[in-house]
Amino acid sequence: MHGDSVSSAGPDSAQDARPIVSARGLTKSFGPLAVLKGVDFDVLPSQVSVVIGPSGSGKSTLLRCCNGLETADGGTLDICGKRLADHGRRLPEKELNALRMHVGMVFQSFNLFPHLTVLGNVTIGPRRLRGMSAEAAEAAARRLLDKVGLAAKADAYPATLSGGQKQRVAIARALAMEPLVMLFDEPTSALDPELVGEVLQVMKDLAREGMTMMVVTHEMGFAREVGDVVSVMDHGVLLESGPPAQIFDAPRHPRTREFLQAVVTRDTARPREAPPRPMPPAIDDH
Numbered sequence: 001m002h003g004d005s006v007s008s009a010g011p012d013s014a015q016d017a018r019p020i021v022s023a024r025g026l027t028k029s030f031g032p033l034a035v036l037k038g039v040d041f042d043v044l045p046s047q048v049s050v051v052i053g054p055s056g057s058g059k060s061t062l063l064r065c066c067n068g069l070e071t072a073d074g075g076t077l078d079i080c081g082k083r084l085a086d087h088g089r090r091l092p093e094k095e096l097n098a099l100r101m102h103v104g105m106v107f108q109s110f111n112l113f114p115h116l117t118v119l120g121n122v123t124i125g126p127r128r129l130r131g132m133s134a135e136a137a138e139a140a141a142r143r144l145l146d147k148v149g150l151a152a153k154a155d156a157y158p159a160t161l162s163g164g165q166k167q168r169v170a171i172a173r174a175l176a177m178e179p180l181v182m183l184f185d186e187p188t189s190a191l192d193p194e195l196v197g198e199v200l201q202v203m204k205d206l207a208r209e210g211m212t213m214m215v216v217t218h219e220m221g222f223a224r225e226v227g228d229v230v231s232v233m234d235h236g237v238l239l240e241s242g243p244p245a246q247i248f249d250a251p252r253h254p255r256t257r258e259f260l261q262a263v264v265t266r267d268t269a270r271p272r273e274a275p276p277r278p279m280p281p282a283i284d285d286h
Protein backbone atom coordinates (compact mmCIF):
# COMPACT_ATOMS: atom_id res chain seq x y z
CA MET A 1 0.00 0.00 0.00
CA HIS A 2 2.91 2.29 0.56
CA GLY A 3 6.42 2.83 -0.75
CA ASP A 4 8.74 -0.15 -1.09
CA SER A 5 11.25 1.44 1.24
CA VAL A 6 8.70 1.06 4.00
CA SER A 7 6.98 -2.17 3.04
CA SER A 8 10.22 -4.06 2.47
CA ALA A 9 11.44 -3.31 5.96
CA GLY A 10 10.78 -6.41 8.05
CA PRO A 11 10.93 -6.43 11.83
CA ASP A 12 14.71 -7.01 11.76
CA SER A 13 15.63 -4.30 9.34
CA ALA A 14 13.27 -2.00 11.22
CA GLN A 15 15.52 -1.98 14.29
CA ASP A 16 17.25 1.25 13.31
CA ALA A 17 14.34 2.78 11.45
CA ARG A 18 12.59 5.84 12.74
CA PRO A 19 9.37 4.90 14.53
CA ILE A 20 6.11 5.55 12.70
CA VAL A 21 4.46 6.19 16.07
CA SER A 22 6.43 7.50 19.01
CA ALA A 23 4.89 8.61 22.30
CA ARG A 24 6.87 9.96 25.24
CA GLY A 25 5.28 10.63 28.61
CA LEU A 26 1.86 10.88 27.02
CA THR A 27 -0.86 12.02 29.43
CA LYS A 28 -4.57 12.57 28.95
CA SER A 29 -7.34 13.29 31.44
CA PHE A 30 -11.07 13.65 31.07
CA GLY A 31 -11.93 16.08 33.84
CA PRO A 32 -10.60 14.54 37.02
CA LEU A 33 -10.09 11.13 35.40
CA ALA A 34 -6.48 10.47 34.38
CA VAL A 35 -6.77 8.06 31.46
CA LEU A 36 -3.18 8.08 30.17
CA LYS A 37 -0.58 8.55 32.88
CA GLY A 38 2.69 8.98 31.03
CA VAL A 39 2.79 6.44 28.24
CA ASP A 40 5.98 5.74 26.28
CA PHE A 41 5.25 3.86 23.11
CA ASP A 42 6.95 3.16 19.77
CA VAL A 43 5.76 1.43 16.65
CA LEU A 44 8.49 0.76 14.09
CA PRO A 45 7.91 0.49 10.35
CA SER A 46 6.21 -2.79 9.38
CA GLN A 47 5.69 -3.74 13.00
CA VAL A 48 2.43 -5.16 14.24
CA SER A 49 2.06 -3.68 17.68
CA VAL A 50 -0.75 -5.22 19.70
CA VAL A 51 -2.20 -3.49 22.75
CA ILE A 52 -4.12 -5.54 25.28
CA GLY A 53 -5.52 -4.76 28.70
CA PRO A 54 -8.70 -4.49 30.73
CA SER A 55 -11.64 -2.37 29.68
CA GLY A 56 -11.21 1.26 30.68
CA SER A 57 -7.41 1.07 30.80
CA GLY A 58 -6.97 3.77 28.13
CA LYS A 59 -6.34 1.70 24.99
CA SER A 60 -8.89 3.50 22.80
CA THR A 61 -7.76 6.87 24.10
CA LEU A 62 -4.18 6.04 23.12
CA LEU A 63 -5.29 5.11 19.60
CA ARG A 64 -7.51 8.16 19.32
CA CYS A 65 -4.59 10.39 20.27
CA CYS A 66 -2.61 8.81 17.43
CA ASN A 67 -4.99 10.06 14.76
CA GLY A 68 -5.82 13.32 16.44
CA LEU A 69 -9.34 12.44 17.55
CA GLU A 70 -8.13 13.30 21.04
CA THR A 71 -5.36 15.68 22.03
CA ALA A 72 -2.97 14.53 24.71
CA ASP A 73 -2.58 16.93 27.64
CA GLY A 74 1.09 16.27 28.17
CA GLY A 75 4.11 14.57 26.70
CA THR A 76 4.85 14.27 23.02
CA LEU A 77 3.43 12.21 20.20
CA ASP A 78 5.14 11.89 16.83
CA ILE A 79 3.37 10.22 13.92
CA CYS A 80 5.23 9.62 10.66
CA GLY A 81 7.89 12.09 11.81
CA LYS A 82 5.41 14.90 12.58
CA ARG A 83 4.83 16.15 16.11
CA LEU A 84 1.11 15.65 16.52
CA ALA A 85 0.97 16.58 20.18
CA ASP A 86 3.52 18.63 22.06
CA HIS A 87 2.86 19.19 25.74
CA GLY A 88 -0.81 19.96 25.24
CA ARG A 89 -0.42 21.78 21.94
CA ARG A 90 -1.44 20.08 18.79
CA LEU A 91 -0.90 20.60 15.12
CA PRO A 92 -2.97 23.28 13.41
CA GLU A 93 -6.13 21.80 11.89
CA LYS A 94 -4.83 21.90 8.34
CA GLU A 95 -1.67 19.97 9.16
CA LEU A 96 -3.65 17.63 11.37
CA ASN A 97 -5.95 16.76 8.50
CA ALA A 98 -2.97 16.18 6.22
CA LEU A 99 -1.43 13.87 8.79
CA ARG A 100 -4.69 11.99 9.34
CA MET A 101 -4.59 10.87 5.73
CA HIS A 102 -1.53 8.81 6.59
CA VAL A 103 -3.20 7.20 9.59
CA GLY A 104 -5.96 4.71 8.82
CA MET A 105 -8.38 3.84 11.58
CA VAL A 106 -10.78 0.94 11.91
CA PHE A 107 -13.35 1.04 14.69
CA GLN A 108 -15.31 -1.65 16.46
CA SER A 109 -18.56 -0.33 15.01
CA PHE A 110 -17.48 -0.04 11.33
CA ASN A 111 -18.78 3.55 10.89
CA LEU A 112 -19.65 3.07 7.22
CA PHE A 113 -21.78 5.64 5.44
CA PRO A 114 -25.20 3.91 5.18
CA HIS A 115 -26.37 6.00 2.23
CA LEU A 116 -23.38 5.07 0.09
CA THR A 117 -22.68 1.77 -1.62
CA VAL A 118 -19.62 -0.22 -0.72
CA LEU A 119 -17.81 1.33 -3.68
CA GLY A 120 -18.98 4.78 -2.60
CA ASN A 121 -17.66 4.20 0.90
CA VAL A 122 -14.24 3.20 -0.38
CA THR A 123 -13.91 5.95 -3.01
CA ILE A 124 -15.21 8.94 -1.07
CA GLY A 125 -12.02 9.58 0.92
CA PRO A 126 -9.60 9.49 -2.02
CA ARG A 127 -11.97 11.62 -4.12
CA ARG A 128 -12.82 14.24 -1.52
CA LEU A 129 -9.59 14.41 0.46
CA ARG A 130 -6.95 13.43 -2.07
CA GLY A 131 -8.55 14.88 -5.16
CA MET A 132 -8.41 11.58 -7.01
CA SER A 133 -10.48 11.26 -10.17
CA ALA A 134 -13.61 9.11 -9.98
CA GLU A 135 -12.05 6.60 -12.38
CA ALA A 136 -8.78 6.27 -10.50
CA ALA A 137 -10.56 6.04 -7.14
CA GLU A 138 -12.90 3.38 -8.46
CA ALA A 139 -10.09 1.32 -9.95
CA ALA A 140 -8.18 1.45 -6.67
CA ALA A 141 -11.33 0.65 -4.68
CA ARG A 142 -12.08 -2.40 -6.81
CA ARG A 143 -8.55 -3.69 -6.25
CA LEU A 144 -8.94 -3.21 -2.51
CA LEU A 145 -12.37 -4.83 -2.42
CA ASP A 146 -10.91 -7.79 -4.25
CA LYS A 147 -8.13 -7.93 -1.68
CA VAL A 148 -10.61 -8.10 1.23
CA GLY A 149 -12.73 -10.65 -0.64
CA LEU A 150 -15.64 -8.34 -1.43
CA ALA A 151 -15.31 -7.61 -5.14
CA ALA A 152 -18.84 -8.90 -5.67
CA LYS A 153 -20.30 -6.48 -3.12
CA ALA A 154 -19.17 -3.23 -4.73
CA ASP A 155 -22.72 -2.08 -5.43
CA ALA A 156 -24.28 -3.32 -2.20
CA TYR A 157 -25.35 -1.01 0.62
CA PRO A 158 -23.87 -1.54 4.09
CA ALA A 159 -27.23 -2.54 5.59
CA THR A 160 -27.26 -5.66 3.42
CA LEU A 161 -23.84 -6.85 4.63
CA SER A 162 -22.86 -9.03 7.56
CA GLY A 163 -20.74 -7.51 10.32
CA GLY A 164 -17.65 -9.25 9.00
CA GLN A 165 -18.27 -7.89 5.52
CA LYS A 166 -18.86 -4.39 6.87
CA GLN A 167 -15.62 -4.50 8.77
CA ARG A 168 -13.74 -5.66 5.68
CA VAL A 169 -15.24 -2.71 3.77
CA ALA A 170 -14.10 -0.44 6.60
CA ILE A 171 -10.58 -1.83 6.24
CA ALA A 172 -10.65 -1.34 2.45
CA ARG A 173 -11.89 2.21 2.98
CA ALA A 174 -9.02 2.98 5.35
CA LEU A 175 -6.51 1.40 2.94
CA ALA A 176 -7.83 3.48 0.07
CA MET A 177 -6.12 6.49 1.65
CA GLU A 178 -2.79 4.65 1.38
CA PRO A 179 -1.99 5.08 5.05
CA LEU A 180 1.48 4.66 6.51
CA VAL A 181 0.01 3.12 9.64
CA MET A 182 -3.29 1.41 10.39
CA LEU A 183 -4.91 1.67 13.81
CA PHE A 184 -7.44 -1.00 14.75
CA ASP A 185 -9.63 -0.53 17.82
CA GLU A 186 -11.14 -3.89 18.73
CA PRO A 187 -12.09 -4.54 15.11
CA THR A 188 -13.72 -7.89 15.84
CA SER A 189 -15.41 -7.19 19.17
CA ALA A 190 -18.83 -6.41 17.66
CA LEU A 191 -18.84 -9.49 15.43
CA ASP A 192 -20.59 -12.80 15.83
CA PRO A 193 -17.91 -15.38 16.67
CA GLU A 194 -18.13 -17.10 13.29
CA LEU A 195 -17.31 -13.81 11.48
CA VAL A 196 -14.21 -12.94 13.49
CA GLY A 197 -11.89 -15.14 11.45
CA GLU A 198 -12.54 -13.48 8.09
CA VAL A 199 -11.59 -10.07 9.49
CA LEU A 200 -8.51 -11.36 11.30
CA GLN A 201 -7.44 -13.04 8.06
CA VAL A 202 -7.53 -9.72 6.20
CA MET A 203 -5.48 -8.18 9.00
CA LYS A 204 -2.98 -11.04 8.85
CA ASP A 205 -2.61 -10.54 5.10
CA LEU A 206 -1.94 -6.85 5.66
CA ALA A 207 0.66 -7.62 8.30
CA ARG A 208 2.37 -10.06 5.95
CA GLU A 209 2.55 -7.35 3.30
CA GLY A 210 4.44 -5.15 5.73
CA MET A 211 1.74 -2.73 6.84
CA THR A 212 2.59 -0.95 10.08
CA MET A 213 -0.24 -1.71 12.46
CA MET A 214 -1.33 -0.82 15.96
CA VAL A 215 -4.04 -3.22 17.07
CA VAL A 216 -6.14 -3.09 20.21
CA THR A 217 -7.74 -6.49 20.54
CA HIS A 218 -8.93 -9.19 22.89
CA GLU A 219 -8.04 -11.84 20.33
CA MET A 220 -5.08 -13.35 22.10
CA GLY A 221 -4.51 -15.91 19.34
CA PHE A 222 -4.06 -13.10 16.84
CA ALA A 223 -1.81 -11.19 19.25
CA ARG A 224 0.42 -14.21 19.70
CA GLU A 225 0.53 -15.23 16.06
CA VAL A 226 0.72 -11.87 14.29
CA GLY A 227 2.03 -9.42 16.89
CA ASP A 228 5.68 -8.42 16.81
CA VAL A 229 5.26 -6.61 20.12
CA VAL A 230 2.49 -6.94 22.67
CA SER A 231 1.92 -4.13 25.16
CA VAL A 232 -0.23 -4.37 28.25
CA MET A 233 -2.17 -1.32 29.42
CA ASP A 234 -3.74 -1.04 32.85
CA HIS A 235 -5.21 2.07 34.46
CA GLY A 236 -3.54 4.42 32.00
CA VAL A 237 -0.12 2.87 32.43
CA LEU A 238 1.78 0.68 30.01
CA LEU A 239 2.68 -2.17 32.34
CA GLU A 240 5.02 -4.02 30.02
CA SER A 241 5.85 -4.61 26.35
CA GLY A 242 7.61 -7.45 24.67
CA PRO A 243 7.46 -10.22 22.13
CA PRO A 244 4.24 -12.26 22.40
CA ALA A 245 6.02 -15.29 23.86
CA GLN A 246 7.40 -13.19 26.69
CA ILE A 247 4.12 -11.46 27.50
CA PHE A 248 1.97 -14.58 27.29
CA ASP A 249 4.35 -17.20 28.68
CA ALA A 250 6.51 -15.22 31.07
CA PRO A 251 4.74 -11.97 31.99
CA ARG A 252 6.74 -9.88 34.41
CA HIS A 253 3.97 -7.83 35.94
CA PRO A 254 1.51 -9.45 38.36
CA ARG A 255 -1.35 -7.44 36.84
CA THR A 256 -0.49 -8.81 33.38
CA ARG A 257 -0.78 -12.31 34.84
CA GLU A 258 -4.15 -11.45 36.42
CA PHE A 259 -5.47 -10.01 33.16
CA LEU A 260 -4.33 -12.96 31.06
CA GLN A 261 -5.80 -15.39 33.59
CA ALA A 262 -9.13 -13.56 33.43
CA VAL A 263 -9.13 -13.66 29.62
CA VAL A 264 -8.29 -17.36 29.52
CA THR A 265 -11.01 -18.13 32.07
CA ARG A 266 -13.54 -16.10 30.10
CA ASP A 267 -12.62 -17.69 26.77
CA THR A 268 -12.72 -21.25 28.05
CA ALA A 269 -15.97 -20.56 29.93
CA ARG A 270 -17.67 -19.19 26.83
CA PRO A 271 -19.15 -21.93 24.69
CA ARG A 272 -18.33 -21.67 21.01
CA GLU A 273 -21.99 -21.21 20.04
CA ALA A 274 -22.68 -18.53 22.65
CA PRO A 275 -23.91 -15.14 21.47
CA PRO A 276 -21.22 -12.46 21.29
CA ARG A 277 -20.42 -10.43 24.36
CA PRO A 278 -23.01 -7.75 25.06
CA MET A 279 -22.27 -4.83 22.83
CA PRO A 280 -24.07 -1.74 21.73
CA PRO A 281 -25.83 -2.49 18.46
CA ALA A 282 -23.51 -2.17 15.50
CA ILE A 283 -25.05 0.85 13.88
CA ASP A 284 -23.49 2.65 10.96
CA ASP A 285 -24.16 5.95 12.58
CA HIS A 286 -23.45 8.91 10.41
Ligand SMILES: Nc1ncnc2c1ncn2[C@@H]1O[C@H](COP(=O)(O)OP(=O)(O)O)[C@@H](O)[C@H]1O
Nearest residue numbers: 030033035053054055056057058059060061062
Ligand atom coordinates in the same frame (compact mmCIF):
# COMPACT_ATOMS: atom_id res chain seq x y z
N1 LIG B 1 -14.58 11.40 25.90
C1 LIG B 1 -14.51 10.92 27.14
N2 LIG B 1 -14.99 11.62 28.20
C2 LIG B 1 -14.91 11.15 29.45
N3 LIG B 1 -14.35 9.98 29.80
C3 LIG B 1 -13.85 9.23 28.81
C4 LIG B 1 -13.91 9.64 27.43
N4 LIG B 1 -13.33 8.69 26.68
C5 LIG B 1 -12.93 7.72 27.52
N5 LIG B 1 -13.24 8.03 28.80
C6 LIG B 1 -12.93 7.24 29.98
O1 LIG B 1 -11.55 6.99 29.97
C7 LIG B 1 -11.27 5.69 30.45
C8 LIG B 1 -10.47 4.94 29.42
O2 LIG B 1 -11.28 4.75 28.28
P1 LIG B 1 -10.78 4.02 26.98
O3 LIG B 1 -9.58 4.70 26.46
O4 LIG B 1 -11.95 3.92 26.10
O5 LIG B 1 -10.35 2.59 27.56
P2 LIG B 1 -10.29 1.17 26.85
O6 LIG B 1 -10.30 1.38 25.38
O7 LIG B 1 -9.04 0.56 27.36
O8 LIG B 1 -11.50 0.42 27.31
C9 LIG B 1 -12.60 5.06 30.78
O9 LIG B 1 -12.83 5.22 32.16
C10 LIG B 1 -13.57 5.88 29.96
O10 LIG B 1 -14.84 5.89 30.57
Ligand SMILES: [Mg+2]
Nearest residue numbers: 059060061185
Ligand atom coordinates in the same frame (compact mmCIF):
# COMPACT_ATOMS: atom_id res chain seq x y z
MG1 LIG C 1 -11.58 0.73 23.93
